[in-house]
Amino acid sequence: MMKLRPVLAVALAALTAVNCFGWGKKGHDVTARIAECHLTAKTMQRVTAALDGMSMVYWANWLDDASNNIDGYKHTKTWHYKNVDEGQTYESMPLNEKGDVVRAINEQTERLRSGKLSHDEEALALKMLIHFVGDMHQPMHLGHLSDLGGNTTKVYYFGRETNLHSVWDNDLPEAVHKWSYTEWQQQIDRLSDEECSRIAAGTPDDWARQTLQLSRRVYAMTPAGTRISYAYLVDAREIVERQLEAGGLRLAWLLNSIYDK
Numbered sequence: 001m002m003k004l005r006p007v008l009a010v011a012l013a014a015l016t017a018v019n020c021f022g023w024g025k026k027g028h029d030v031t032a033r034i035a036e037c038h039l040t041a042k043t044m045q046r047v048t049a050a051l052d053g054m055s056m057v058y059w060a061n062w063l064d065d066a067s068n069n070i071d072g073y074k075h076t077k078t079w080h081y082k083n084v085d086e087g088q089t090y091e092s093m094p095l096n097e098k099g100d101v102v103r104a105i106n107e108q109t110e111r112l113r114s115g116k117l118s119h120d121e122e123a124l125a126l127k128m129l130i131h132f133v134g135d136m137h138q139p140m141h142l143g144h145l146s147d148l149g150g151n152t153t154k155v156y157y158f159g160r161e162t163n164l165h166s167v168w169d170n171d172l173p174e175a176v177h178k179w180s181y182t183e184w185q186q187q188i189d190r191l192s193d194e195e196c197s198r199i200a201a202g203t204p205d206d207w208a209r210q211t212l213q214l215s216r217r218v219y220a221m222t223p224a225g226t227r228i229s230y231a232y233l234v235d236a237r238e239i240v241e242r243q244l245e246a247g248g249l250r251l252a253w254l255l256n257s258i259y260d261k
Contacts, residue, residue: 024170029181031134032060034248043259063131079104080135083145101136105204112258137247140165142212156227176237200253
């Protein structure tokens with residue numbers, strides 16, 4: 001096998017590190033806030049105790065910094081996403097030997113359900129679960145390995161050169177609605193109990209498959225070189241709203257299933 005030149009190897013490593021970021025800070029905050037609003041009283045009490053009185057929103061973005069900057073967490077970089085290339089299915093795509101977001105969610109869920117964790121271990125598993133469920137609902141986190149989840153797909157966002165992954169992380173959630181995370185929750189979290197139950201049904205694999213379908217829709221509407229402007233925001237708004245609400249409801253379902261047995 002041909003060895004990568006040192007400069008190229010460093011560049012690819014840097015892009016892989018970027019690939020671990022899911023929604024930007026606003027998206028993770030919104031997901032966590034929606035989840036908080038759907039916790040049972042018992043679950044809220046236990047989650048608050050596990051987080052030493054801090055909210056889920058407070059910790060929603062912590063793992064992005066930890067995975068990239070703290071030595072003890074750098075092994076979790078690949079746990080923020082699951083790549084599925086064009087021409088592959090969810091089932092046929094080879095697994096990343098270092099882990100992926102779906103396996104990370106399942107692992108942290110089982111650890112929390114075990115009831116065998118110390119206080120610090122429980123807090124860490126909970127912080128990870130809060131973050132990973134948000135990550136899994138960002139369409140580019142089920143993107144292609146070939147372009148590192150959109151990181152190497154160049155697009156123009158209102159004339160500014162950027163990449164597809166970055167647009168979906170930060171630009172679109174801020175552009176479709178200029179709201180605080182509490183306003184996001186108040187405005188989009190208005191579904192009936194029946195609708196909430198329908199969205200929360202299934203497993204992390206089911207949810208990831210749904211995100212994969214949206215990812216393919218995003219790729220189809222955003223070929224390399226796309227100049228994103230106001231018309232693009234119409235379709236993007238629907239996807240962003242849907243995924244933030246779904247992520248919050250599903251995170252709440254997981255936590256209620258763990259803590260309110």
